[in-house]
Amino acid sequence: MSSNELINQQFLKWCETVGIDFNNNSIVIKETPEKNRHLITEKFIPNGTILFKVPYTAMLNPLTSEIKSITKQNQKNNDDSDDDVDDEDGTKLWKDLVVCIHKELQKGEKSQWYPYLSILPTAKDQKFDNLYYWNNSELELLKPSKCVERIGNDKVQLMYEQIQDLYDVPELTKEEFLKISSIIMSYSFDVNGKSMVPVSDLLNASWNYNSVLEIDDEDDVDYICMVAKKDIKAGDELLNIYGNHPNGELLRMYGYVEDDNQNEFAEIDLDTITKLNNNYTNIIDDIDESYDMEDPLIMETFDVYKDEGIVSELVVLCEILTNHDEDMKKGLTYKQIIKKTINKVINNHQISNETRDLLVKIIDHTKNKYEVNPLLKKEYENKQGYSREYMASVVIKTEYQCLMDAINILDKEYTIMENKELEKIERKKRRMEKKDERKAKKSKK
Template structure:
């Protein structure tokens, strides 16, 4: 049960932070007296600390829905709602971003005390703000450079084809000279790093693939993330509540969770990483095309090469050619996809012919229950042909992180940096974050190679 809320208190004397906390008080945000916001003793610029011991299940703060910033609560909500059909995009973020463009640059904005916490977005250091050369050099093989290139292309297209024409139609509210592509890009990163999404009801049958539009949630976005978090945001019809999920000791930082997020996703979306050792949700992707290349290497003659091509053609009809197999520290997270790929790529000529004739598996040869077959504990027990494909696909993926070095060299070079405290301290913050991503993924792949070495 929550203790009696009280007026906000900040201990570092920051005027901007004090203005924000007073604004929170005015809009009805209720803060438990056992916690306080601070810029000291936290892992990032802002954070929340426990002033007293907190029990599991205590409400740390409550935010009324009227204090959330989204396209429905902004001053320009009516025009955004009226022309919503012209603002549709693949991201679904354009209405919120237009609202933020307006509110961020309006001196009379109701949200000014909140948005002033990010006066120039200088704290945002997503890879999209690194040079392309730096991304490609530091993050090669991780999947981040490719994701960022796609992001930047989509942002430019969205701004030029949707946002800019809309602003030109409403010169009384937006000005392209003020609301530039550069500001728009920073606001995209801001939404990436700080927004929340309303969870969908499990029985919501209305377009399950469509995600809820993002919301800016003042106070909740002050909390930092770790995978081993101690608080969680709950949504109710009238408010949002941050609730402790375990006991929190006096002086301990209060951590929210952004979900089960790997380090490459944390860096891409939020601009930071956890230690690869402490991030229990870290993953490495193996492209399904690497399984195909591994199968090609296994083929000893032209007829076997042709058979691999036939298998691959069938597999591409069943799953995306550019799909990936996702592995965590505990095993494969895409069990059914990996099972299908291995099964098809190992079919004999007779089995493949039968598969084609039946347009799929025979009923008595249907999908087995392999939910545990690809766990770390079970990988070494797979049949040899499957282990060989996984081993070589993992090796090919690992080799994509370098320029012809051996897999051992690729791992040991980063391991030396991780274990040499003096060398690690000499790295820039970007280099440290990139190293955490690279090494975490490499260790998963290298372990996978060890377990499937036959």
Template structure:
């Protein structure tokens, strides 16, 4: 169905590998706003094998040609750093994996829409969203400078002719480090080794760029899986990926009509995380939206109207409650959130005069529960806390009257950001209505 040279070259490469196959019932194509993906060319029944991917075609550090040259050095590095280096090495002319890397968004900046590439004015729309703290751009660039660049410098002969420009080494390493890391974040899988107890395979959906711990290397490894990583996802998925000892297979889990897109499932991922990792959102994931509530907002809300004898020494109460885990550092508020009884106990203790708190603590008589009348009062306080959290976002009128730019990419980004904020504010407002 698709006719661009990169896709044709990739498909010729893929199908030339023994054991690799694509059903004639589906095809690779490009959909505006969705990127390169797969669609059904005819009706597909449930439980059909659509793509068969031999394990030897999965790109990983172990399978990389670079590993044959400097395997010991790569094995001593973290999984992100080593995989980035191996991917950079494959950008040299005539590289073994060049047809595959040619269809990934590595040389086409217009397809990279993850948050690390957003401009400040685009990110500003997300004011109040915790996801802004998880972009990790500065941490990533420090990793590129400290871990990736020295290896390239020491092995210049290996990386000459790759995407790296040695005349502007640091800038080039940072540029390509971001491209490779964004590609890993959006496309990689945690692949189970043959015979591992857990045969499920999922997108690498719980790891940040600065989290360099890999799943148990005896059971799994981080890999790039051709074809499988080109499937977009939705909660109403119509296919999934299964593993055997020799292959990974894309299977249909429901009938798929001609022309419909083949969709995998990312699991219960909030829209904000979808945007951070993949650069797009879908309303079907709004049901998983989550808002973080830092304990500091609770403390601030109580302190705002409390008398001096309660506010003085507040840090002692906070430290005690955090240490005893009565108070959590951060609460994840989702659409089904119900305030735990411990939270009301924490509010009760935080509202005590400090001297009374110290005396009760010394006598080991601190309250461990709240009465129904007390809980009613603490619900009122919690409602103020939720209202204060809402104030951290842009007001509705500001969001709805955004001066959207003419540039299509920036407009799309700001519209997606606005939808993320709407979803998170809806979570808070639903909780607020339950507290009143």
């Protein structure tokens, strides 16, 4: 028996001890060279079946693993004032869980969660592939994808410093903090604040998922359930979902990509638009100042989706920009222009030829940034799994494909008004020609 198999067996025994119920579904842990630990079922499971139940008491979080005793504030005045710590950045739950996991890891085999922690990537030599661990030359492979700009190393450093201020954990190194943060990013759930949920976190994720974690807020139950969301065949892997993320975000946060990701989109910078015309900046500022609806019209980046194409906000903006001078001559206010354009684009699915031309220019400028990346044209005989170069290539190629398809999708969704008018003229011309032909035939008789 290999060491991993022994760890798996010890974990399953622990699951039984803490009351995790697999509901007789013949679910087993698998591990292959191509894939980390994951769960499969050895028998058919119908849609709606409870796959397993996890008691709240089996989860690892501040409620089950006390951290009050190591808060510096608590040591000073032995009260609960640490609950009132300013949490403007919304990361207190995350920081608390980092400390919980750190303290349990320090206990080693004495921790009640030791068999569980042993199956997580907690070893010192554990390799992580989320973007926190990529070096500069590897990150260059991802440009111009926006995922590189969202790594947030400054925020990571700030959170680490805040933990040192809040808790008496001088032995928590930056390296361990990053490792634990990566585990939380990939494995935790928003249950009882933020928790590590044994077994549930063994499921890999996919947009084509077949399982989901359900919380019963109505009945007084002491567990949560993983439930089948479709029929699952014997031998199939159980798959959860992290959310509707494109490959760049999956790689940034979780360290993997999906070749057939249906949630893919590329992004267009607002700067790309303003650089095309010096006058656009002032117009965009005036639009932004006049716009008073709930959802923003002007954004730093605009999405271009795999199946749905250019986000409608960008189409509206370009329609305003290309018709701006004519609308201003008519004496329209910006609010009137915005309302008129939204009705034309969103409700009637109509744009001008000039708008289409502008969108083509914007898409082409964005595509040019991708075309200098050598991975765009690099071919692979087969999938390379967690190879960082291969994952970067998937991000670049899928985002570029979104841009390649954008104008075709645009043409299917919107009617070009000038073309419509020309068609009317042509139809009228043909009718007049046929009318003249009929008159000519009658005169010959």
